[in-house]
Amino acid sequence: MINLEFIINTISLGSLYAMLALGLVIIYGILRLVNFAYGELIMIGGYTMFLLTGATPLPWLVISFLAVAAAMFTSLFTELVAFRPVREKSLTAMLITSFAVSTLLQNGALLIISPRARAVTLPQLFQTSVMIAGTSVPWRNILTILTCIATLVLLTMLLRYTVLGIALRAAADNFTMTRILGVPANTVISTAFAISGIMAGIVSIFWIGRSASVTPTIGAPPLLVAFVATVIGGMRSLTGAVVGGFVYATIISLLGVFLPPELMEFREAFMFVFVIIILLVRPQGLVRSKTSVERMG
Amino acid sequence: MRLSNRLKPFYTPLLLTAIVLLVAVLTELISMSLLVRIVTVMFVSLILVLGLQLFMGNSGILSFAHIGFMGIGAYTSVLFSMTPAAKTLANPEMYPFLVTLHLPFLPAVLMGALFATFIAAVISFPLMRLSDAAAVITTFALLVISHVVLVHLDRVTNGPRTLFGVDFKTTLWTSVVFAVITIFAVFMFKESRVGLRLRATRDDAYAAASIGINMVVMRWLAFTASAFLAGIGGALWAHFITSFSPYSFYLTETFVILAMLVIGGPYSVSGAVVGTLVVTATREILRAIENYINILQVFPEGFFGFTEVVLAIVLILILVFRPSGIMGSREFTWPPRSRKEDYLGADQAANPNQ
Amino acid sequence: MLELEKVHARYGAITALRGISIQVSNGELVALLGVNGAGKSTTLATIAGVMHPWQGSILFEGEPIAGKSPEQVARLGISLVPEGRDIFPSLTVEENLRLGAYTRKEKIEYRRNLEEVFDLFPVLKERLQQPGGTLSGGEQQQLAIARALMSNPRLLMLDEPSLGLAPALVDQIFELIARLHQRAVTILLVEQNVERTLEIVDRAYLMNTGLIEIQGTPQELRAKADIEGIYMGMRRQPDS
Numbered sequence: 001m002i003n004l005e006f007i008i009n010t011i012s013l014g015s016l017y018a019m020l021a022l023g024l025v026i027i028y029g030i031l032r033l034v035n036f037a038y039g040e041l042i043m044i045g046g047y048t049m050f051l052l053t054g055a056t057p058l059p060w061l062v063i064s065f066l067a068v069a070a071a072m073f074t075s076l077f078t079e080l081v082a083f084r085p086v087r088e089k090s091l092t093a094m095l096i097t098s099f100a101v102s103t104l105l106q107n108g109a110l111l112i113i114s115p116r117a118r119a120v121t122l123p124q125l126f127q128t129s130v131m132i133a134g135t136s137v138p139w140r141n142i143l144t145i146l147t148c149i150a151t152l153v154l155l156t157m158l159l160r161y162t163v164l165g166i167a168l169r170a171a172a173d174n175f176t177m178t179r180i181l182g183v184p185a186n187t188v189i190s191t192a193f194a195i196s197g198i199m200a201g202i203v204s205i206f207w208i209g210r211s212a213s214v215t216p217t218i219g220a221p222p223l224l225v226a227f228v229a230t231v232i233g234g235m236r237s238l239t240g241a242v243v244g245g246f247v248y249a250t251i252i253s254l255l256g257v258f259l260p261p262e263l264m265e266f267r268e269a270f271m272f273v274f275v276i277i278i279l280l281v282r283p284q285g286l287v288r289s290k291t292s293v294e295r296m297g
Numbered sequence: 298m299r300l301s302n303r304l305k306p307f308y309t310p311l312l313l314t315a316i317v318l319l320v321a322v323l324t325e326l327i328s329m330s331l332l333v334r335i336v337t338v339m340f341v342s343l344i345l346v347l348g349l350q351l352f353m354g355n356s357g358i359l360s361f362a363h364i365g366f367m368g369i370g371a372y373t374s375v376l377f378s379m380t381p382a383a384k385t386l387a388n389p390e391m392y393p394f395l396v397t398l399h400l401p402f403l404p405a406v407l408m409g410a411l412f413a414t415f416i417a418a419v420i421s422f423p424l425m426r427l428s429d430a431a432a433v434i435t436t437f438a439l440l441v442i443s444h445v446v447l448v449h450l451d452r453v454t455n456g457p458r459t460l461f462g463v464d465f466k467t468t469l470w471t472s473v474v475f476a477v478i479t480i481f482a483v484f485m486f487k488e489s490r491v492g493l494r495l496r497a498t499r500d501d502a503y504a505a506a507s508i509g510i511n512m513v514v515m516r517w518l519a520f521t522a523s524a525f526l527a528g529i530g531g532a533l534w535a536h537f538i539t540s541f542s543p544y545s546f547y548l549t550e551t552f553v554i555l556a557m558l559v560i561g562g563p564y565s566v567s568g569a570v571v572g573t574l575v576v577t578a579t580r581e582i583l584r585a586i587e588n589y590i591n592i593l594q595v596f597p598e599g600f601f602g603f604t605e606v607v608l609a610i611v612l613i614l615i616l617v618f619r620p621s622g623i624m625g626s627r628e629f630t631w632p633p634r635s636r637k638e639d640y641l642g643a644d645q646a647a648n649p650n651q
Numbered sequence: 652m653l654e655l656e657k658v659h660a661r662y663g664a665i666t667a668l669r670g671i672s673i674q675v676s677n678g679e680l681v682a683l684l685g686v687n688g689a690g691k692s693t694t695l696a697t698i699a700g701v702m703h704p705w706q707g708s709i710l711f712e713g714e715p716i717a718g719k720s721p722e723q724v725a726r727l728g729i730s731l732v733p734e735g736r737d738i739f740p741s742l743t744v745e746e747n748l749r750l751g752a753y754t755r756k757e758k759i760e761y762r763r764n765l766e767e768v769f770d771l772f773p774v775l776k777e778r779l780q781q782p783g784g785t786l787s788g789g790e791q792q793q794l795a796i797a798r799a800l801m802s803n804p805r806l807l808m809l810d811e812p813s814l815g816l817a818p819a820l821v822d823q824i825f826e827l828i829a830r831l832h833q834r835a836v837t838i839l840l841v842e843q844n845v846e847r848t849l850e851i852v853d854r855a856y857l858m859n860t861g862l863i864e865i866q867g868t869p870q871e872l873r874a875k876a877d878i879e880g881i882y883m884g885m886r887r888q889p890d891s
Contacts (some may be wrong), residue, residue, distance in 0.1 A: 086613075086620075099552060114599070115599070172741075181798070183750070266445060273438075276435050283431055
């Protein structure tokens with residue numbers, strides 16, 4: 001039923017998916033690389049939370065921060081060690097590398113920790129709800145929405161008002177040209193990977209916050225979500241990623257309400273068929289870009 | 298000698314067949330059942346890797362969809378090869394019209410391959426005109442779709458549960474015969490006009506278009522042919538392992554087959570063979586180490602994932618230091634000569650997307 | 652200032668430059684002429700570090716720069732305006748210019764360069780906050796050149812700046828280049844518009860299939876080569 005609870009939950013899901021898509025697009029926009037290892041950054045965030053909540057009495061806020069940091073440093077590390085040496089070769093080589101890194105991280109977690117799911121102790125806040133206009137809304141959802149807004153504001157400020165941010169946006173338009181102007185490729189790319197890692201870390205807090213456990217394969221579902229949201233949004237623009245995230249969340253939620261039960265399980269398959277159709281029919285995504293037309297004359 | 302002249306163009310597949318036969322004969326002689334199992338699976342994997350090579354090596358496009366077609370071939374073939382009784386036992390909910398199907402082994406394998414080919418032919422045509430980046434994403438989407446469908450078509454595949462009771466049909470020599478045929482087929486595709494034209498589009502799409510090569514059709518033919526081989530591989534594998542679930546046809550398997558191809562060298566048939574041999578050997582050694590450590594119970598949670606971690610590292614190292622694989626776009630020839638393919642530039646071999 | 656010696660460059664299996672030698676002295680305006688595919692753009696790309704020569708040497712103010720990355724070359728003071736303008740469509744005019752000044756760290760210098768650019772290209776001041784993609788072709792060309800000037804380049808390389816522009820704008824562009832030349836900016840210019848180019852340059856090289864066929868002052872070139880023939884062959888239809 002479409003009621004207030006549904007709407008708030010959908011907006012919360014959209015916020016989560018938007019942040020998820022952002023982390024993927026920021027790398028794709030510059031390098032044309034779909035980072036298959038992106039899901040594993042969420043896994044890293046999750047395991048960091050697991051390790052810290054179990055072993056130390058640190059407050060949850062600190063742990064969250066460390067989880068984000070862990071995801072960010074892992075992202076930077078993979079860029080330095082795996083992606084940078086392959087960057088000059090070809091896009092295909094980078095794609096295969098990202099697939100290999102994904103496998104590496106997943107099985108690394110399997111090896112170092114365990115194949116079994118690990119419980120993550122969540123803060124009290126994540127299990128409580130608040131009454132808004134007569135419906136019970138989990139605090140977790142509200143926090144997701146607030147975090148998303150804060151993240152978008154900070155990111156926008158970075159991209160608009162700092163030289164590095166301008167360089168990042170320029171690199172997404174034309175990477176070679178930014179290098180010709182003297183912007184170091186490594187700086188731009190490392191920054192993109194760092195932002196990607198931060199987004200993954202933030203997402204991991206709320207993703208794990210729903211299930212309270214982490215496994216080596218926890219990165220796969222969010223990766224697929226990021227995939228779809230990104231394609232819907234057009235893969236090139238960050239605004240598109242955000243829109244794509246909300247659109248996907250809305251579609252999935254609506255399908256959840258209106259789709260007959262037998263077809264529900266195929267939701268994911270439908271979304272990927274949708275992905276293929278978009279790539280065929282409107283590869284620039286559903287978001288119209290205002291700068292895509294050049295005046296003649 | 299006229300015979301040797303007629304055989305000359307086939308030196309590569311003949312050499313590769315010799316290697317395959319050598320391995321098979323040795324395995325037969327040593328006759329350890331574990332070794333027989335490993336080698337049989339290796340030859341089935343070889344068929345899959347060769348199928349992937351046919352598409353990826355000639356078109357230059359990375360395809361993640363391959364294992365999806367393997368799954369389709371596997372399930373289709375067992376739906377034909379299992380007796381109605383066996384099917385009812387394994388999956389009581391199965392659609393009645395599927396239960397009644399029954400064919401002998403070889404026709405069942407063929408049906409599996411043909412159905413995979415049919416699906417590939419129908420859905421892939423519009424996708425073949427996409428740019429390389431978008432094409433890769435769509436092949437990944439196809440893999441996910443095929444996986445989701447296989448997992449949720451309970452009344453066909455038994456859903457996420459294991460489908461058991463398949464007859465064991467893939468003996469060592471069965472897999473050898475199919476592997477040898479595949480080697481020749483993939484090699485002949487490579488040397489055929491379609492293969493040549495496809496490689497022209499890989500090297501320079503515009504130049505190829507300007508001389509009238511229809512890139513979309515060429516890609517489509519290769520994609521469909523490669524799906525056929527994936528179907529064969531899937532069917533053979535299903536009749537080796539005799540019980541399986543859709544989870545055998547997803548990302549892990551994709552990674553292994555891709556690693557075999559890339560490590561061996563994606564641009565040549567010899568690369569596919571070499572890669573399969575090298576990776577299988579490496580994996581088995583690593584797995585033995587893994588098992589040994591597990592038996593020793595050194596780690597309380599078990600020692601898992603070691604094989605995959607090492608394989609992933611090796612794959613990354615190859616991509617960094619030797620991106621065209623062990624074979625480096627060369628084929629085995631006799632007499633052994635270092636010779637790049639005539640229609641490959643030295644840099645183009647390493648940089649297909651430049 | 653700039654010296655190429657026997658430079659060879661390749662795209663994959665295709666050899667684009669087959670041993671070219673070029674000199675550009677301080678303050679000179681030198682042109683590379685030739686038909687499409689002669690290797691002119693490749694030459695600029697190789698100097699800028701976008702491509703790397705597989706043989707030969709490139710010296711800039713005595714220092715070897717062959718094989719350096721584009722960002723390193725830019726820091727040495729070489730600015731390239733590629734063919735096709737390549738402005739950043741989703742960035743505003745101001746942001747484009749800001750990025751052009753990336754290698755310059757001082758704010759005062761930035762403001763001064765900005766003023767100079769507004770002086771040369773008043774239309775950019777008008778459209779300062781508009782996204783680059785909404786500018787017309789001629790305005791984008793001005794933006795591209797302005798952006799390159801923001802870094803106070805020691806050597807400015809322009810690749811076909813008049814390409815695709817209406818005749819009135821072509822006049823403007825050549826006037827601009829002549830004016831920059833008067834301000835003692837060293838310029839290496841690639842153009843297909845032979846007549847207009849020879850009017851303003853100090854020296855020119857005529858390239859053909861990766862080699863230099865003729866070189867010299869405009870008078871020498873007119874004497875040595877059938878400029879009329881080349882001009883007729885390359886004569887462009889007036890842009891509408």
